[in-house]
Amino acid sequence: MLSTLNPKFVWQIFNDICKIPHPSHHEQMITKYIVDFAATHHIDCQLDKAGNILLSKAATKSMENCPSIALQAHMDMVPQKNEGTQHDFLTDPIQAYVDGEWVKAKGTTLGADNGVGLASALAVLIDPSVEHGPLEVLVTTSEETGMHGAFGLQPNWLKSHYLINTDSEDEGEIFTGCAGGVDFSINFAITYAVMPEIHDCYIELALKGLKGGHSGCDIHLGRGNAIKLMARLLAEYGQDISFRLADIRGGSLRNAIPREAFAELTLNKQDLPKLAEIVKQYQSILQNEFGQVEPDIELTVKEVTTDSVKRVIAIEQQNKIINMLNTAPNGVVSMSNQIHGVVETSLNLGIVSISDNQLSVNFLIRSQVDSAKDAVVSTLISLSQLVNANYEISGGYSGWEPNLNSSLLQLAKDKYQEIFSKQAKIMVIHAGLECGLFKQSYPHMDMISIGPTIVSPHSPDEKVNIQSVYRYWELLIAILKSACYLK
Known part of the structure; x- marks a missing residue:
């Protein structure tokens, strides 16, 4: 049983999340769960027009003067299943199970991306052993299909100057940058004979x-x-x-x-x-x-x-x-x-x-460099013109430029070294973390991304390493406990 694993609050909440259908654009039930969760635990809760949720909690005793930190996760999951698997992602729970050192799902994606991160952010709010300064938890919508929640995030809603994104997938690595992306589709009418x-x-x-x-x-x-x-x-x-x-x-x-x-x-x-x-x-x-x-x-x-x-x-x-x-x-x-x-x-x-x-062909382009991204778009435009097809460009977003002088990054590095007696790897991920979009509304926000080890996200082979969740949690709560050291 997932609920018997440690850290217990994280796994208990993730077990709850697995029972709730939450594919992209069908997040009503997971939204209700989070809102009810906040009400049950007397946590301030707000929703914006994009469907994003912001939870806020006061600092624990003696940490009232520390800087506020926001934890961030997205609420949706990728719905993929093996052929022959009978599963309706709009109604059926994910059948998660323990297999040795891993948690997997039967025939479908597990939703550890980003369900474990979401569970950890909610667990911080209710675990009495976690010490923290003023705390915010931002939960965004439909990240997997175009980062709609991040696109809709309004300035001045969050009060925190520091943000920890929980959506990376390699424990022991601290991410400080990501690729930008853009969607490209080729479409043309089909004539039949x-x-x-x-x-x-x-x-x-x-x-x-x-x-x-x-x-x-x-x-x-x-x-x-x-x-x-x-x-x-x-x-x-x-x-x-x-x-x-x-x-x-x-x-x-x-x-x-x-x-x-x-x-x-x-x-x-x-x-x-x-x-x-x-x-x-x-x-x-x-x-x-x-x-x-x-x-x-x-x-x-x-x-x-x-x-x-x-x-x-x-x-x-x-x-x-x-x-x-x-x-x-x-x-x-x-x-x-x-x-x-x-x-x-x-x-x-x-x-x-x-x-x-109508035939439709859909591409996702990613790049750390906007001009290189534009060059690929140009190639696909030429391909479209060669076959006399229409094309559409949408959902473009810039990457998250690394800041190696980040005080949050330095604190995370120090805590990792202190806890595990080895250095964390500082990385840039070739994926579209929402941090790049947050920079548009919060240009001065200091951000990092951490997470447990998740293998094969977006496929039915997805699995999360149990021990890595524990190690990720240890790092997360150590950073929160040391928030007063942030500049």
């Missing part, structure tokens, strides 16, 4: 078993993008067999590396053995290329039946779709010239779908 008369077979290609993961934190690991690999298959072998494309889809979130992709094709039944041989050959190629990075790649072909009129995409548009997806940039674009081992610029081809006679 009647399935050719010589085609008497309707089949589905399915590419599954990839690891997926966070499009920022995991983008450098060399994992496969299911959409790109499906497009490559159709492009490389499209001349070897006569087929028509009826549908293509893959991915579900622009900030998650796609784990699965599907293509529906029509062809002459006599070509099925040749297609099966192509599929077998391509899977062998992928297994050789990806090795142990993606050991569970599975490519299947099966004949399907449909009662609807069998239509296919017009041949000219079919070629555009396949060529566009095959040539679209994806993955790491460049590494940082300033911070060794840190990705500077990347993009993730996160979703492809066809709905209401």
Whole structure:
């Protein structure tokens, strides 16, 4: 049972959070939980127009004159599940369980990102053993789908000059900067044609078993993008067999590396053995290329039946779709010239779908450097124009520039050394922490980000290390206890 783990308040609250559906844009129930939590414990609670929640608590005895610190977490989670898992993220609780040194979920994302951080912030408010100065807890909405709460945060609402973001995922690392990002979508109308008369077979290609993961934190690991690999298959072998494309889809979130992709094709039944041989050959190629990075790649072909009129995409548009997806940039674009081992610029081809006679392709671009981010946008604009498609740019935000002279950073470093007898790593994360947006409303705020070790966020393989939660908690409460040392 999660509620028996230590630190007990953190795990008890996280256990509660797992029982409450809270995917992005469906945060009504988790909002009610936090509001009721505040009322039960006599904690001041406010909501803003964006749905953000601000909880405030007075200092513990003898710390009234210390600087105020804000703890920050987001309330939403990424809803991802394995194929075959029966789970409704709008109604069903996450089935979290202990597996050795880890907490995992059965067939779905766990929501440790950012549920453990949220639980720790709420635990600080009610744990009588925690000493702290004036304290604020900011809980934001819909971070995972565009940081809507952070975009809507108003100036002068928070009183704290210092903020600890709880949304990083490597215990022992203190983050002091992050990438900015922007969403890019390519859209164009689909024209359909009647399935050719010589085609008497309707089949589905399915590419599954990839690891997926966070499009920022995991983008450098060399994992496969299911959409790109499906497009490559159709492009490389499209001349070897006569087929028509009826549908293509893959991915579900622009900030998650796609784990699965599907293509529906029509062809002459006599070509099925040749297609099966192509599929077998391509899977062998992928297994050789990806090795142990993606050991569970599975490519299947099966004949399907449909009662609807069998239509296919017009041949000219079919070629555009396949060529566009095959040539679209994806993955790491460049590494940082300033911070060794840190990705500077990347993009993730996160979703492809066809709905209401329109193809949509969604990318998320990340970069520490705004001009480099703009260069990738320019590339995608050119790609859109080459296929005569419309495009849309949205949700842009700047990165969080590192401040190595931060007094909060120095305090966190000192406390880590004192507690664990070793130095913490000072890092910049290639992901979109909300701190970059907070700087727009609170330009002088001193911020860091810390958290427990979470592996494979944004995928059903997500898990959080139990011991790392305890160590993260020890650091967090030590920083709060030493708030008076802040300049």
